[in-house]
Amino acid sequence: MISLIPNAIHFLLTTFILNSPQPPEPSPSQLGLQFQLRHVHGVSNDSRILFSDIPPQSLTPSQLDQYTYTVKTRTIHTHRPSSFSAFTQARSRSRSVSSSPSELWSPPIPVPGPNTSDRETLLTLAKMTNNAYYSDPSSSNWYDLGPDWNVSYTYGWEPDSDGFRGHVFVSQDTKTVVLSIKGTSVPWIGGGPTMKKDKLNDNLLFSCCCARVGPTWSTVCGCYGGGGKCDEGCVEKALAEDSLFYPIGTNLYNNLSYMYPESNIWVIGHSLGGSLASLIGQTFGTPVVAFEAPAEKMASRRLHLPSAPSSDHITHVFNTADPIPMGTCTGVTSTCANAGYAMESRCHVGKLIRYDTVGKKGWSSNVRNHPIDVVINNLLNEDWEKEDLDKGVEGLGRGVPEPVDEEEDCDAQECMTWTYENETV
Ligand SMILES: *[C@@H]1O[C@H](CO)[C@@H](O)[C@H](O)[C@H]1NC(C)=O
Numbered sequence: 001m002i003s004l005i006p007n008a009i010h011f012l013l014t015t016f017i018l019n020s021p022q023p024p025e026p027s028p029s030q031l032g033l034q035f036q037l038r039h040v041h042g043v044s045n046d047s048r049i050l051f052s053d054i055p056p057q058s059l060t061p062s063q064l065d066q067y068t069y070t071v072k073t074r075t076i077h078t079h080r081p082s083s084f085s086a087f088t089q090a091r092s093r094s095r096s097v098s099s100s101p102s103e104l105w106s107p108p109i110p111v112p113g114p115n116t117s118d119r120e121t122l123l124t125l126a127k128m129t130n131n132a133y134y135s136d137p138s139s140s141n142w143y144d145l146g147p148d149w150n151v152s153y154t155y156g157w158e159p160d161s162d163g164f165r166g167h168v169f170v171s172q173d174t175k176t177v178v179l180s181i182k183g184t185s186v187p188w189i190g191g192g193p194t195m196k197k198d199k200l201n202d203n204l205l206f207s208c209c210c211a212r213v214g215p216t217w218s219t220v221c222g223c224y225g226g227g228g229k230c231d232e233g234c235v236e237k238a239l240a241e242d243s244l245f246y247p248i249g250t251n252l253y254n255n256l257s258y259m260y261p262e263s264n265i266w267v268i269g270h271s272l273g274g275s276l277a278s279l280i281g282q283t284f285g286t287p288v289v290a291f292e293a294p295a296e297k298m299a300s301r302r303l304h305l306p307s308a309p310s311s312d313h314i315t316h317v318f319n320t321a322d323p324i325p326m327g328t329c330t331g332v333t334s335t336c337a338n339a340g341y342a343m344e345s346r347c348h349v350g351k352l353i354r355y356d357t358v359g360k361k362g363w364s365s366n367v368r369n370h371p372i373d374v375v376i377n378n379l380l381n382e383d384w385e386k387e388d389l390d391k392g393v394e395g396l397g398r399g400v401p402e403p404v405d406e407e408e409d410c411d412a413q414e415c416m417t418w419t420y421e422n423e424t425v
């Protein structure tokens with residue numbers, strides 16, 4: 001796909017639009033939302049964002065069919081910050097006082113979110129996070145921003161947006177907007193131009209101390225104090241200054257909510273994209289589904305994101321044979337370390353839908369179980385506990401594992417071998 005993008009474009013977003021009739025108002029949970037390709041968005045190399053419409057009649061019926069997605073909704077309750085600037089203020093205040101003012105958050109607000117107990121809905125969201133990889137050559141011109149696609153909006157973006165990619169899906173009634181963020185481009189899944197920046201962000205966000213895995217590692221920040229000691233204040237400062245993706249994400253969200261002020265925005269993503277989706281969801285109180293995402297609780301703490309009274313609006317979906325969300329792709333001899341990644345964090349924010357592929361399917365832990373196509377083709381392709389479901393006994397078997405909370409002793413097990421001190425305040 002990358003080669004299809006003109007030089008001047010290095011950030012690509014696609015917008016899909018709802019194709020279903022008006023939902024029956026009182027029963028949003030039964031509603032099936034359908035999405036199809038409608039706009040292409042991108043950011044030019046001089047940091048302007050570009051939006052272009054694709055006329056629906058330019059798509060063949062089979063293209064329409066292939067790119068039509070259905071999701072079911074359920075009502076979820078979420079707390080929203082009184083404003084983004086109030087959130088940002090609370091964030092900078094909490095650099096000195098570590099508390100989140102209770103008046104920052106609204107009382108719980110009911111909003112339609114994705115029904116994460118519905119396998120087809122998860123499957124659809126997983127496909128949305130990965131639509132581009134599944135494009136066949138005949139659909140490739142959707143991404144070719146040739147002379148037909150002229151700029152219709154321009155507004156400012158960080159010059160470093162070349163690592164942050166995604167799709168935006170919008171329902172026809174514009175009530176639901178789904179922001180889907182792509183994950184890390186890693187060497188074992190094809191690489192790509194965003195690899196370098198992705199890696200820097202991964203190592204900043206998910207390593208215990210600046211990705212100092214071993215003495216020979218070149219670190220991403222200078223906070224290692226020798227003898228297993230790490231300067232926590234220094235790591236936080238590095239994250240605030242160099243972690244470019246979080247501010248790009250909040251910027252994108254702000255711009256989307258400006259464009260669709262009356263809409264519910266959902267944020268979804270795979271891998272690094274899933275972690276970023278969660279950080280954005282924690283910031284705006286918006287529903288999130290993250291697939292196979294490295295654990296982001298440590299990053300969220302280091303970024304001083306004020307925490308809402310509940311984070312149940314965030315759902316992580318991953319399998320136990322993927323060492324990246326499990327936080328087990330660690331140590332100098334691991335695949336991650338060999339590729340230069342320090343994916344050491346273990347604790348997630350929100351609810352976990354954990355597919356025990358190790359225990360129930362005999363998979364062994366391997367980064368090959370990380371890509372989104374494993375989720376699509378091997379995890380969500382059929383009901384979980386299908387054999388039990390087939391018996392038809394009430395209460396036996398589930399199509400999707402039950403959402404659970406992160407383990408209580410998780411924090412204590414994260415980065416256990418490190419001692420954190422606070423020298424830089
Ligand atoms: C970026 O834009 C400038 C001028 O618009 C152009 O000269 C340059 O080749 C572009 N760079 C890339 C990588 O497309």
Ligand SMILES: *[C@@H]1O[C@H](CO)[C@@H](O)[C@H](O)[C@H]1NC(C)=O
Pocket residue numbers: 029030072073074075115116117118119399
């Ligand atoms: C969510 O989906 C599941 C599975 O399809 C269904 O059993 C459940 O009733 C749905 N929940 C709501 C609130 O609609």
Ligand SMILES: *[C@@H]1O[C@H](CO)[C@@H](O)[C@H](O)[C@H]1NC(C)=O
Pocket residue numbers: 147148149150
């Ligand atoms: C885009 O701009 C070019 C050059 O200004 C023009 O020839 C073309 O017709 C425009 N295309 C659309 C779809 O407006």
Ligand SMILES: *[C@@H]1O[C@H](CO)[C@@H](O)[C@H](O)[C@H]1NC(C)=O
Pocket residue numbers: 155156251252254255256258259
């Ligand atoms: C997009 O985000 C930037 C940074 O937050 C902001 O300056 C700009 O006004 C936003 N544009 C829109 C249309 O919301």
